[in-house]
Structure formats: C-alpha cells, structure tokens
C-alpha cells in the first residue's frame with residue numbers, strides 16, 4: 001500500500017505502529033520529514049509548530065547541531081563497548097553530570113545513576129531496585145508495589161501493573177501483588193486552577209489505608225508521577241506529595257517519582273522533586289535526558305538505596321539487572337550535549353519565566369465551547385473537553401486534527417488536549433498555540 005501520492009512516499013504496510021490506530025492512520029497518514037527549532041515540516045511541505053516537544057521530550061527544540069555533532073564524533077571514537085563488566089569513560093562522565101543536578105542532600109541525594117534505554121525500562125528498573133533493596137536490608141516480605149489510578153509508567157509488565165490505565169492493562173496479565181491509590185483528579189473541588197490545586201492532599205492517606213489493608217511489611221515501594229502527564233495532565237494538590245513522602249518514610253516504603261515527563265526542566269526546575277521540595281528514594285527519567293534524540297533513560301537512586309546493595313563479596317554482581325545498551329556511548333554523548341545546552345541557555349529558568357504567560361494564554365481558552373477544565377503547571381497544560389455522548393475521545397481527536405491542519409501539533413489523550421512545548425518557545429508562539437486551539441474548538445464544536 002502506498003497511498004501517499006507524493007514522490008518518494010514510503011510504503012506503509014510493514015511498519016506496525018505503536019499506540020496508533022494503524023488502519024485509520026494508513027488511510028490518511030501524517031508524515032513529518034524534518035524538524036528545526038520549534039517546527040516540524042510535513043511531507044507536503046507545511047510547517048507545524050511543535051506544541052508538545054515531540055512526546056514530551058524535545059525540551060531544547062529540534063535539530064540541535066551540538067547534539068548531532070557530539071553523537072557523530074562519539075560513534076567514530078567508540079561506537080559501542082560491552083556494558084557488563086566493562087566500562088567506557090563517557091558513561092561515568094554523564095553520571096557525574098547527572099549527580100551534580102540530582103535532588104536531595106546527604107545520604108538521600110539521588111546521585112547514583114543506573115542507565116536504561118527508555119521510560120518503561122527506567123520504571124521496571126526502579127521497581128526491581130526497590131525489591132532488591134528491601135531484600136538487602138532484611139525486608140524480603142516487602143514485595144508489594146503500589147501505583148495509582150490513571151498513572152502511566154510505560155509498557156513493561158512492571159509499568160502496566162503499577163499503572164492505572166485500563167486499556168493498557170486489560171489485555172495483559174499483571175504482576176501479582178500490586179495495588180493502587182486513587183488518582184488526584186477532583187473537578188468537584190478543583191477546576192480551572194493555575195498551578196497546584198488547594199484540595200486533595202488527603203488523597204495521599206490512601207497509602208495509609210493500603211498499609212492497614214495489606215500490612216506495611218508487605219509493601220516495597222510506591223510509585224507516582226509528580227504530574228501525571230499521559231492521562232490528562234493531573235497536577236498534584238498542594239501538600240499531597242509531601243504527605244505521601246511522610247507516609248512512605250513512616251512505614252519503610254520506598255517512594256519512587258516517575259519523572260520521565262517532568263524531568264529536565266518541564267516545570268521550571270531540573271526535576272519536579274526540586275519544584276515541590278519533596279525528595280523520593282528513586283527517580284525515573286528518560287525523554288528530555290537526550291532531548292529526545294537517542295533513546296536513553298536513567299534511574300536516579302539515593303545513596304542509601306545504592307549503598308545497601310553494595311555489600312556482600314567484592315567479586316559478586318550486586319544487581320542482576322542491566323541492558324546491552326545501558327550507557328550506550330552515543331546516548332551518553334547525546335545526554336551530555338543536551339545538558340550542556342540546557343545549562344548554557346538557561347532553559348530550565350526560561351521555562352519558569354514563561355510560566356505566567358503560558359498559564360494566562362492557555363487559561364484564556366476557558367470560555368471556548370466544551371472546555372470543562374484547564375490545568376497548568378510549568379510549561380505543561382491539560383485542556384479537558386466534555387466527551388461526545390456517543391464516543392469518548394472523538395472530540396479531542398477532531399481538535400488534534402484541526403490544529404495539525406492549521407499548523408500546530410497538540411497531543412490528545414481521551415478528550416484532554418495535552419501541551420508541553422519545547423522550553424525554547426517564544427511568547428508569540430505561545431499565543432499561536434492558544435489561538436489555533438481556540439479556533440479549532442470553535443470549529444469542532
């Protein structure tokens with residue numbers, strides 16, 4: 001099948017696309033052929049403003065030459081080296097760079113870095129580290145993992161088990177011994193809030209209820225996204241993450257923040273942990289780590305967690321876990337170049353400085369047809385639409401298509417439009433994003 005009637009158009013049959021309605025897509029494919037700065041170019045030569053930083057990952061914008069050059073040079077110097085029982089300097093260099101920006105103090109500093117290749121792998125790695133840690137400190141009855149409704153933690157079996165998205169769970173089996181907190185979306189008490197909502201810290205007490213139900217001695221870890229992105233941008237109520245931290249500490253449960261989206265400046269600070277002032281025991285990252293250029297993830301572990309696993313005979317492998325491409329040289333080069341750009345261009349601070357303009361522009365859509373809530377924090381936004389009675393997600397999808405036709409890339413999850421522009425976005429581009437969505441909402445109705 002080649003239904004893109006353009007020169008050099010690809011044949012579409014063989015690529016089984018992820019999280020995509022393949023048959024529908026292949027009837028009317030949307031193909032992006034190049035990207036620079038804030039814009040994509042489509043296969044029919046149109047410019048599309050990137051309102052989503054790819055999939056929440058291209059924080060420094062597209063086509064950064066410095067990253068491409070570093071990766072190319074690294075591949076010519078050392079393209080690959082075994083990642084087990086062997087090392088290469090750039091993997092250590094990157095870990096030191098990440099340690100410099102890691103949240104926490106003293107033994108709670110999250111400056112021990114385990115490399116993965118994606119957010120999903122970071123999540124499953126963090127869950128396994130949590131289990132290994134509990135066993136190492138003599139708490140091997142702690143095997144239960146707690147997640148949260150509407151959580152998205154990637155697509156590994158660990159991630160879907162602690163995640164709370166029914167479509168990702170229902171077809172597959174689950175890890176035994178997982179349970180979930182309620183999600184924090186509460187439109188009765190909080191709606192159209194800029195930043196963190198006032199009400200809902202009490203929802204963290206769900207963890208106390210699960211402790212009462214299962215026994216603390218069975219629970220290894222609790223994982224949450226500080227801001228839940230993929231299920232519609234749910235901002236944590238004030239005091240909620242603080243309370244979760246307290247309960248975890250009280251009961252010997254490790255707290256894991258999944259910062260795959262919030263890491264690397266999205267909220268105007270290096271990590272959500274910095275913005276909110278709550279330090280977890282483990283933190284998962286990916287996406288912005290390499291500005292989306294080369295697949296890579298990293299788990300940040302506290303010294304306490306790391307050190308507990310460093311006992312035993314010296315020649316013994318401490319953690320039976322790792323990937324062929326853990327700390328791949330090309331990915332490390334991409335990550336170091338990305339960190340250089342973030343730091344030299346002050347992009348995390350820039351995101352913080354743009355937050356007011358961002359929130360004002362997006363909340364300006366409040367009175368548009370079918371908008372039932374708007375949630376914003378840092379350079380993230382969720383615009384929730386009322387679903388059509390006959391089809392959940394259809395209205396959102398139509399808005400996405402309309403925006404795309406009119407030159408702005410938005411993301412849609414069910415009927416929530418999710419936005420996360422690159423941190424290099426200019427004020428007039430913020431206005432363009434808001435105006436294009438506004439017109440789409442008028443048109444779609």
Ligand code: PMP
Nearest residue numbers: 118119120152153154258260261
């Ligand atoms: N965790 C979170 C919070 C995410 O948002 C995502 C991806 N959107 C993942 C994990 C999974 O990342 P990946 O797709 O790189 O496996």
